[in-house]
Structures are given as C-alpha cells and as structure tokens.
Amino acid sequence: MKIATWNINGVKARIDTVLDWLKEASPDIACLQEIKSVDENFPREAFEDLGYNVETHGQKGFNGVALLSKSPFDEVIRRLPGDDGDEQARYIEGVISLQDSARSVRVGCLYLPNGNPIGGEKFTYKLSWMERLQKLALEHLAAEEAFLLLGDYNVIPDPIDAKNPDNWKDDALFQPESRQAFRELANLGFTEAVRATTDGAEVYTFWDYQAGAWQKNNGIRIDHILLSPQATDLFKDCGIDKHVRGWEKPSDHVPVWVNLAA
DNA sequence: ATGCCGCACAACGTGCGA
Numbered sequence: 001m002k003i004a005t006w007n008i009n010g011v012k013a014r015i016d017t018v019l020d021w022l023k024e025a026s027p028d029i030a031c032l033q034e035i036k037s038v039d040e041n042f043p044r045e046a047f048e049d050l051g052y053n054v055e056t057h058g059q060k061g062f063n064g065v066a067l068l069s070k071s072p073f074d075e076v077i078r079r080l081p082g083d084d085g086d087e088q089a090r091y092i093e094g095v096i097s098l099q100d101s102a103r104s105v106r107v108g109c110l111y112l113p114n115g116n117p118i119g120g121e122k123f124t125y126k127l128s129w130m131e132r133l134q135k136l137a138l139e140h141l142a143a144e145e146a147f148l149l150l151g152d153y154n155v156i157p158d159p160i161d162a163k164n165p166d167n168w169k170d171d172a173l174f175q176p177e178s179r180q181a182f183r184e185l186a187n188l189g190f191t192e193a194v195r196a197t198t199d200g201a202e203v204y205t206f207w208d209y210q211a212g213a214w215q216k217n218n219g220i221r222i223d224h225i226l227l228s229p230q231a232t233d234l235f236k237d238c239g240i241d242k243h244v245r246g247w248e249k250p251s252d253h254v255p256v257w258v259n260l261a262a
Numbered sequence: 263a264t265g266c267c268g269c270a271c272a273a274c275g276t277g278c279g280a
Contacts, residue, residue, distance in 0.1 A: 010269055036270065060271090062269095062279090114280060115280095154280075168280090208280065209267035212266090213267095220280080252280080
C-alpha cells in the first residue's frame with residue numbers, strides 16, 4: 001500500500017498536474033495540503049473519476065487539506081483539536097480499512113503553520129499548533145494502531161536538510177523551538193520515513209519559485225512522514241518524486257510517499 | 263537590503279507563502 005503527501009499550492013491552479021501525478025504514481029492514499037479551496041468548489045469528480053474517495057477540509061483562499069483514498073473511509077476527523085477558536089483548515093484525519101486485508105490505517109494529513117515572522121503571533125501560533133499536534137499524537141499512539149502523520153511540517157529538522165542552512169537561521173522553519181518541537185513529536189515513538197532510509201545530503205521536498213532555486217537545487221526538506229511503531233512494522237520503502245518539480249506548472253513542493261506491506 | 267515567483271481574490275493591487 002502506497003501512501004503519499006503533497007502540498008499542491010492550490011487545487012484550482014494545479015488540478016491537471018495533480019491528476020497527471022496520480023495517474024503516474026497511483027498512491028492508494030494521498031494527503032493534499034494547501035488546496036486553497038472551500039469544500040463546495042473542490043473538484044472532487046476529477047478525483048473520483050480516477051477511483052478515489054474524497055474528503056476535504058477547506059477554507060476560502062488559503063490553507064485547506066484533503067484526503068484521497070481508493071478504499072472507503074470508515075471515519076473522518078476535521079480540524080486539529082485543542083483550540084475551538086482556530087479558524088485555519090490545516091488538519092484532516094481518516095481511518096481506512098483496506099479492501100484486500102483485515103488491516104486498517106489511521107492517516108493524519110497536516111499543513112503546519114509557517115510561523116513567519118519569528119517573534120510575532122504567527123510564530124506563537126506555530127508553536128502552539130505543534131503542541132496540540134503532539135497531544136493528539138500521544139493519544140493515537142496509545143491506541144497502538146498503524147498510524148501515519150504526513151504533511152507539510154514547515155520545519156527543516158537539521159542543517160543537512162537545507163542547501164544553505166545559514167539562509168534560514170532567522171526563519172521560523174529553522175528556529176531551535178520549531179526543530180525541538182518536531183524532534184519531540186517524532187521521539188514520542190514515530191519513525192521518520194526518509195531519515196530511516198538515508199542520511200544523505202541534498203534530499204529536499206521544496207524549492208522556492210524565486211531566484212532560480214530549482215535550477216540551483218537550492219532546496220529544503222520540510223515535508224515529512226512519521227510512522228507509528230505499528231506502521232513502522234509494515235514499512236517497506238519510501239521516496240520523493242523530485243522530478244515532478246520540473247514539470248510545467250509545478251507546485252513548489254513535491255510528493256513524498258511510503259510503501260507499507262498491507 | 264530587497265525582491266525575485268506564484269496563487270487567490272466581489273481582485274487590475276494586496277496579502278500570503280517559505
């Protein structure tokens with residue numbers, strides 16, 4: 001079973017690119033971030049025509065997340081718990097029973113706040129959002145399920161995860177507090193898929209549209225997949241579909257995926 | 263030091279992203 005995550009930077013602008021990738025990669029489950037669409041305007045039929053069940057949690061103009069699954073959803077949770085006043089659509093979770101086995105997986109699709117500029121309320125929001133995510137993760141880990149947390153974490157975990165780490169020293173993505181919160185989350189018991197398989201440099205998931213970042217391979221690794229112990233037991237391999245960044249009308253992020261034995 | 267580029271919007275400039 002292949003499970004993928006991709007920040008598509010707008011479903012309206014990206015629909016053809018996303019459909020092309022789905023046909024090529026054929027993930028069983030796909031987590032999409034930054035759909036930038038309300039639920040009513042999400043082009044669900046285009047995905048249903050490819051055999052996907054579709055669940056969205058959108059808002060007007062910004063943010064928004066979606067889950068696609070070839071197997072039906074048993075349960076869907078929208079919004080990250082812990083703050084009833086939070087209006088931003090950044091989390092959707094689904095439980096999916098696999099048609100060909102007795103197994104089920106819980107998949108959390110997240111678009112973690114950017115947090116810039118540091119020192120302001122946006123950075124505070126980022127850190128509090130990460131605290132809420134940690135609390136939710138603890139609850140799910142206690143259930144000992146095959147559980148995955150995938151998405152755009154907006155965190156550069158380590159210097160090796162940026163071409164030019166010095167350029168990010170004043171950025172919310174690379175602050176000690178952001179990095180520590182990501183480490184704390186992972187250390188609750190998750191395996192981070194990509195770093196479980198390589199310690200190599202120049203492994204990136206995002207290249208800015210500006211200043212020829214893609215041509216210079218000036219990238220950062222901010223899209224991550226965390227696997228619960230029960231999901232880790234099923235882990236086969238993972239990858240980053242870097243070539244998609246070179247397509248016409250690309251997102252600034254590329255898909256990241258795992259294969260599980262299920 | 264700034265902007266570069268791209269997306270969305272009752273939009274033709276502005277806010278936001280990373």
